[in-house]
Amino acid sequence: VQVEKQGFRHFMLKEIFEQPGVVRTCLEAYISSDWSAGENDSSSAIPDQNPVAGDTPSITTPIQLGLPESLYENLEHVQILACGTSWHASLVGKYLIEQLAGIPTMVQYASEFRYAPSPLTRNTLTIGVTQSGETADTLAALEMEKRRRIGLGQEYQPRLVGITNRSESSLAHLVPHIIETFAGMEIGVAATKTFVTQLVVFYCLALDLAYQRQTLPPSRIAEIIAGLRQLPSQIELVLSRQEHYLEELAHEFDETQDFIFLGRGINFPIALEGALKLKEVSYIHAEGYPAGEMKHGPIALLDSKVPVVAIAMPGTVYEKVLSNAQEAKARDARLIGVTPMHDPEAAQTFDILLSVPVVEELLSPILAVMPLQLLAYHIAARRGLDVDQPRNLAKSVTVE
Ligand code: G6P
DSSP, X not given: OOOOOTTOSSHHHHHHHTHHHHHHHHHHXXXXXXXXXXXXXXXXXXXXXSOXXXXXXXXXXXXXXXXXXXXXXXXXXXXXXXXXXXXXXXXXXXXXXXXXXXXXXXXXXXXXXXXSOOXXXXXXXXXXXXXXXOOHHHHHHXXXXXXXXXXXXXXGOOEEEEEESOTTSHHHHHOSEEEEOOOOOOOSSSOSHHHHHHHHHHHHHHHHHHHHHTOXXXXXXHHHHHHHHHHHHHHHHHHHHHHHHHHHXXXXXXXXXXXXXXXXXXXXXXXXXXXXXXXXXXXXXXXXXXXXXXXXXXXXXXXXXXXXEEEOOSSTTHHHHHHHHHHHHTTTOOEEEEEETTOHHHHHHOSEEEEEOOOOGGGHHHHHHHHHHHHHHHHHHHTTOOTTSOTTOOSSOOOO
């Protein structure tokens, strides 16, 4: 398929602007349109014990991922294997699976796991996340995990699922179940729309687990689903409000050599992703850090030449992030805040505001990453770099 830039200067920018659409597509693929919490209280939510193969389940469930029920049976652990940006999506996935469905979840770099696997755990769901479905380390780690479980007792049997944007990839030959992300072809080497759709899949998976295990009441599941359905139009709003602003702002970083990105909780992986995007396309050194850890090292780097980008979303760690940002300000750092719109406290703290619509903390990562993608893009484009094909990087790394 010939993919065109459709008037955008680079594929990366075009793909950033495709995000409202692909998030919508992915949500529509997995969230039932005919489920409502009222009709499905927890007593009627127990799935059919003996479904006939091929039959549609008799009770509508909120999320339909097409996975067999046996994958969730007696589940005790989830382990996620991935590289690069997919590893960042997996960290958000861990947060969601642990906080919504209460299942202990490990996230490992596939390249590390393959040579030092964690001890075997029982009744474990193993998820490989790779947008291309071709990353050599991720495939090898999954293969190894599958092999070491074969021949062991029932509770150790491999339960493998892949999350990918390429359902025809090598990953699909390796694992029996695929959850597709429906992002469409991504040309820019720096992942954008494939990342946010991986996040959408993790929301769906965590909600499905929470529903099946009854760790959340249906009314809460309905509330989160309603929030997810707002995201496409909220993403659109962020992109349209900030595109020109960030293009202008990029001028201010012509001489900048280092950036620090801070986040906490569910937005710590978004800080990592913001830093990675900037490194990948602009070649500026950037570090993502959990805001509370800044005092254990990165604070030594701060001065007026090192901008700090803090993701400060209302919720459990909001005040904490604001006070971490104040500490950076006291070292003369230029402070950029990804903050909720119309928030006087944020306006007082930060020098530059990249504001997004107010949503509950749980749903904020998808909105928070938008300005960070645009920031990385515009700094790189302004420097005249090859944004879609950064030096030394490949879209999929099929060698070790
Ligand atoms: C490469 C790409 C990254 C990507 C990583 C993992 O390094 O440049 O953008 O995140 O591979 O790719 P995957 O296809 O496994 O998600």
